[in-house]
Amino acid sequence: MEKRISISVYIVIFVFVIFLLKLWYLQVIKGGEYKKVAEQNRLRTIQIPAPRGIIYDNKNNALVKNIPSFDISAVKEDLPRDPETLSALSNLLRLAPEDIEERLDRSPVNTLEPVKLKQDVSLKEAARVEARMIDFPGLQVDVVVSREYIYEHINSHVMGYLGRLTLEQVKGSDYRDVPKKAFIGQMGVEKIFDKILRGVAGKKIVEVDAIGRKTRVVSLQQPVKGKDIKLTIDIKLQSEAANALTDKTGAIVALDPHTGEVLALASSPSFDPNLFSRGIHYRDWAKLITDPQKPLLNRSIQSQYPPGSIFKIITALAALEEGIITDKTIVTCTGAVFEGRLFRCWKKGGHGKVNLHRALVESCDVYFYEVGKKLGIDKIAKYASAFRLGMPTGIELNSEKHGIVPSTSWKRQTKNQRWFPGETLNTAIGQGYLSVTPLQAVQLMASVVNGGTIYRPHILKNSDYSDYGKNRIRIKRKHLELIKKALLGVVSEKKGTGLMAHSDIVRIGGKTGTVQVVGGGKVTEDSVEKYRDHAWFIAFAPEEKPEIVVAVFVEHGGHGSTVAAPIAKRVIETFYKGRHS
Amino acid sequence: MIDRRLLKNFDWGLLAVVLALSLLGIMIIYSATRPILGAEHQPFYLKQFYWIGVSLVCFFIAVTVNYMWFIRFAYLFFIFSFFLLIAVLLIGKEGMGSQRWISLGFLTFQPSELFKVFFIMSLSCYLSNREQEISLGLRDLLKIFLVFFIIPVVLILRQPDLGTVMMLLFICASIVLTAGVKRKVIVVAVIIGLISLPFVGNIVWGGLKEYQKQRIIAFINPYVDSQGYGYHINQSKVTIGSGGFWGKGYLKGTQGPLRFLPERHTDFIFSVFAEEWGFAGNMILFFIYLFIILRGFDTAKRARDPPGKFLALGLTYMFFFYFFINVGMTLGIVPVVGVPLPFMSYGGTALLTNFFALGLLINVRMRRFSLFY
Numbered sequence A: 001m002e003k004r005i006s007i008s009v010y011i012v013i014f015v016f017v018i019f020l021l022k023l024w025y026l027q028v029i030k031g032g033e034y035k036k037v038a039e040q041n042r043l044r045t046i047q048i049p050a051p052r053g054i055i056y057d058n059k060n061n062a063l064v065k066n067i068p069s070f071d072i073s074a075v076k077e078d079l080p081r082d083p084e085t086l087s088a089l090s091n092l093l094r095l096a097p098e099d100i101e102e103r104l105d106r107s108p109v110n111t112l113e114p115v116k117l118k119q120d121v122s123l124k125e126a127a128r129v130e131a132r133m134i135d136f137p138g139l140q141v142d143v144v145v146s147r148e149y150i151y152e153h154i155n156s157h158v159m160g161y162l163g164r165l166t167l168e169q170v171k172g173s174d175y176r177d178v179p180k181k182a183f184i185g186q187m188g189v190e191k192i193f194d195k196i197l198r199g200v201a202g203k204k205i206v207e208v209d210a211i212g213r214k215t216r217v218v219s220l221q222q223p224v225k226g227k228d229i230k231l232t233i234d235i236k237l238q239s240e241a242a243n244a245l246t247d248k249t250g251a252i253v254a255l256d257p258h259t260g261e262v263l264a265l266a267s268s269p270s271f272d273p274n275l276f277s278r279g280i281h282y283r284d285w286a287k288l289i290t291d292p293q294k295p296l297l298n299r300s301i302q303s304q305y306p307p308g309s310i311f312k313i314i315t316a317l318a319a320l321e322e323g324i325i326t327d328k329t330i331v332t333c334t335g336a337v338f339e340g341r342l343f344r345c346w347k348k349g350g351h352g353k354v355n356l357h358r359a360l361v362e363s364c365d366v367y368f369y370e371v372g373k374k375l376g377i378d379k380i381a382k383y384a385s386a387f388r389l390g391m392p393t394g395i396e397l398n399s400e401k402h403g404i405v406p407s408t409s410w411k412r413q414t415k416n417q418r419w420f421p422g423e424t425l426n427t428a429i430g431q432g433y434l435s436v437t438p439l440q441a442v443q444l445m446a447s448v449v450n451g452g453t454i455y456r457p458h459i460l461k462n463s464d465y466s467d468y469g470k471n472r473i474r475i476k477r478k479h480l481e482l483i484k485k486a487l488l489g490v491v492s493e494k495k496g497t498g499l500m501a502h503s504d505i506v507r508i509g510g511k512t513g514t515v516q517v518v519g520g521g522k523v524t525e526d527s528v529e530k531y532r533d534h535a536w537f538i539a540f541a542p543e544e545k546p547e548i549v550v551a552v553f554v555e556h557g558g559h560g561s562t563v564a565a566p567i568a569k570r571v572i573e574t575f576y577k578g579r580h581s
Numbered sequence B: 001m002i003d004r005r006l007l008k009n010f011d012w013g014l015l016a017v018v019l020a021l022s023l024l025g026i027m028i029i030y031s032a033t034r035p036i037l038g039a040e041h042q043p044f045y046l047k048q049f050y051w052i053g054v055s056l057v058c059f060f061i062a063v064t065v066n067y068m069w070f071i072r073f074a075y076l077f078f079i080f081s082f083f084l085l086i087a088v089l090l091i092g093k094e095g096m097g098s099q100r101w102i103s104l105g106f107l108t109f110q111p112s113e114l115f116k117v118f119f120i121m122s123l124s125c126y127l128s129n130r131e132q133e134i135s136l137g138l139r140d141l142l143k144i145f146l147v148f149f150i151i152p153v154v155l156i157l158r159q160p161d162l163g164t165v166m167m168l169l170f171i172c173a174s175i176v177l178t179a180g181v182k183r184k185v186i187v188v189a190v191i192i193g194l195i196s197l198p199f200v201g202n203i204v205w206g207g208l209k210e211y212q213k214q215r216i217i218a219f220i221n222p223y224v225d226s227q228g229y230g231y232h233i234n235q236s237k238v239t240i241g242s243g244g245f246w247g248k249g250y251l252k253g254t255q256g257p258l259r260f261l262p263e264r265h266t267d268f269i270f271s272v273f274a275e276e277w278g279f280a281g282n283m284i285l286f287f288i289y290l291f292i293i294l295r296g297f298d299t300a301k302r303a304r305d306p307p308g309k310f311l312a313l314g315l316t317y318m319f320f321f322y323f324f325i326n327v328g329m330t331l332g333i334v335p336v337v338g339v340p341l342p343f344m345s346y347g348g349t350a351l352l353t354n355f356f357a358l359g360l361l362i363n364v365r366m367r368r369f370s371l372f373y
Helices: A002-029 A031-040 A083-093 A097-106 A123-131 A167-171 A188-192 A194-198 A235-244 A282-290 A308-321 A356-361 A365-375 A377-386 A408-415 A421-428 A438-449 A477-492 A560-580 B004-009 B012-032 B044-064 B067-072 B074-091 B111-128 B138-158 B162-179 B183-207 B210-220 B230-241 B269-302 B306-330 B348-366
Strands: A043-048 A064-074 A115-121 A139-149 A162-164 A183-185 A202-208 A215-221 A250-255 A262-268 A331-333 A336-339 A341-344 A352-354 A453-455 A470-472 A509-515 A534-541 A548-554 B093-095 B098-103
Touching (some): A002 A031, A002 B162, A002 B230, A083 A123, A183 A188, A183 A194, A188 A194, A235 A250, A250 A438, A250 A560, A308 A356, A308 A365, A308 A438, A308 A560, A356 A477, A377 A421, A438 A477, A477 A509, A534 A560, A548 A560, B004 B348, B012 B269, B067 B074, B067 B111, B067 B306, B067 B348, B074 B098, B138 B162, B162 B306, B230 B306, B269 B306
Antiparallel strands (some): A043 A202, A064 A115, A064 A139, A162 A183, A202 A215
16 A cells, blocks of 8 residues: 555656646746737727618618617626616616526626627617616627618518628638628628628727726727618519519519619518528527528529420520521411320310411410421520520529520430430420529510610619620521510410400510429319419510510419419509609 | 644644645735726635634644544544535525535535545545455445445536536545555456446536536637637636746736636636746745645555545545646646635635645644554
8 A cells, every 4th residue: 555655646746747847838838929818818809890881772762771779788797796786787677687697697708798688779778778887887888780671571582681600701701801790791682792881890999907997998990881882673663573472482573674684573482681680589590491482592593493485485586597487487286296295285176377476475385396396406405595594694693593404415414315306395385394593584585675685684783893794696686576576465465375464554565484383184273282383474565665574483373374464564564653653 | 632742743834834825825816806996805815814714723623633533423424414415406505507505694615525525534434444455346346436426426416516526536536546456356447437438428428517518628629619618728828828937926917807817716716826926936836735745645654544544645635636626727638627726716615624634634644653642
């Protein structure tokens, strides 16, 4: 046992030596470094957040406000914790004493970090607290600026929302100047133009004296407010579009066909971006991301659907340009075509003898089956690509989908299969592999009616931030005119599929599209919603020199003619009412 | 009761060193809790002064009564403190996320501190009542584990007081190993320990409170959350390191009074000392503690009988592990668990316990010659 005690003595001495070595390392080798850190501990930097720039619509209506609000917090170490102080404080703040205790106890270990006791108090209450502050050491009132989105869910997918920096953003270089706790744009315009909007945070460096807490302002750098931006969005039109989609799932996009300016961009269901402005509650967040309808999804650019009959515009133009048809070419529709299997027209019994005009007005499938057969898939794909389908439009918003334009090489590359002739027929009427976003659909409409020019869709009005491209499609004017005339017929002629878009205020042209969700089966208006067809309508107005183009898409809406067309009319009429009042 | 021959053997040197250490403690507490301008000085240093007075009374009792008397009634003390531990859980006061204190109205105390000494007394009693020449077998170890160790540890973990559990584990293991364990048993124990480590680790980890887990994570990597739980460790290192070789000088430290360092007058008092007194001061402080501990081992070697031997040994280990865990955590070598620095940290119960332990230690040393008895 004596021996074992001696061993213990050696172990103890060994530990002391190790500790001394560690002390030598900390105090002598690293001493200078730590001395500096300790010095810096005496300087405290207080971030002063910069007010974000205001976002306006194209008529200078503010879409967002910066609301000053007040937070009351306390430095835990300074606040006396005796029952009297606590109950007085609970009276002052109108919070239960247990609540105050709980908040203080939940706070971080760093006891100098102020703990938020109450958020968003009114100016009156802030003043009341300020007046009694002398009785409560450690209590402080902070001014914070919170973002209020005036139109709530109406234009949330355009505006986006604010959030704290994510871990990747903290590490990355784009947000290096942003204070770690700042709110920045995390979606939509708020995110894309964050650099312009966010401004420069101010900084107050305060010295803490070595003998006490008496502080001195070492330097003060006032925050610089972010720059305002103006959008191309017309909030009146936007509201109408959003309201037209209430209780529906889908998207509406309206453009100025001669500039590519986005006048309205709505997606439904939507969300209230105000939920995010002061940090979203996890319950609200969970609700948003678990909702099967995905309200955060911007369907106008992030959802891709088969275009259905609106694609017949492309098939028709391709055939005209390639000289396969003229406006006089006649096809007899008997209700179906055989190509490996039977391909039916939507109209039982067929349309009889149809030319191009009637084929578009009445949306005859057989006409386009025959035309498509003659064209071949790669010609169709060539013209679809010329109209920028299958590639992102390049709008400033994030995560835009590109859609799909199938071709023989596409199929070989993605599916490693050869192309079947029957698939050409499907593609010719906008079904099958084809898919487009509502924004691409409206861009197509724009270039048909503006004489074949692609303007990059954009939502920022002041063009000094970005150069918006312009591209001409090599296509004959007179072919475009033929299509345009047919599209006017769709809405105005007796057998037109878009009659429900007919307006007494302005002459509208357009094309319906109905996308079958379940192949083959008979699908009716009243069938279960998830099996119901998707409804498309793309439209323009007025007849001469169109000023607005609109795409309406309603998921599982039913027929394009009965569901989407009236919505397009509503949006266009609002545009004209606004213009003439 | 105390005769002159005993007085002659009284270890005045050890008492003087410890008293000096306690007074140094008051000085550091005074410095650490220096007020911010305009505020009143919190009277921690005064309270500590009164506690030293009370502790000296305890010390006096521990020295005068023959230590055999304490050994004889060790189990009674043990059961008494056992009830105190239950009482803590029932009527104890909460603070910092755990329930460790019993309030007596005018003062509060922490039974888990006192328990350590009673635990050592009981263990000494048990170990000295068996044949000294035979190494401890598996049955002895199981008995010690089940009777003395497991129930109090569970009760203390309920508070929870990880520091005390760690102390008890270290003290118990050290005493038993020094007493001698059969080699076969050690080998088997090590193997079983290694195999069951993942399971036990899992259970222990699952039973920890969130703040304890965070502290352990912060210990492994303090930079994970330098404003949160890594904060303790980082600020402690900054405090110590910024002292340099000669220190900033008494009352010249900034980290403590400016509150960058949490719990600066209790568990992190060593950091405050190191900042103001530097590496030079630390060497002296280390020599003081080393002196106390080596004196303890010496006492154990010279004790006249097994109870005295085990008692001195246990108390010495207790002082050592207090020092080891406390200083180790301020240096970032040991995870942050609430263990005070003996004789220096602010805290009445710990002071009282340590002076009581010191009394017992000096008691054993004083009565080392059976001849005079």
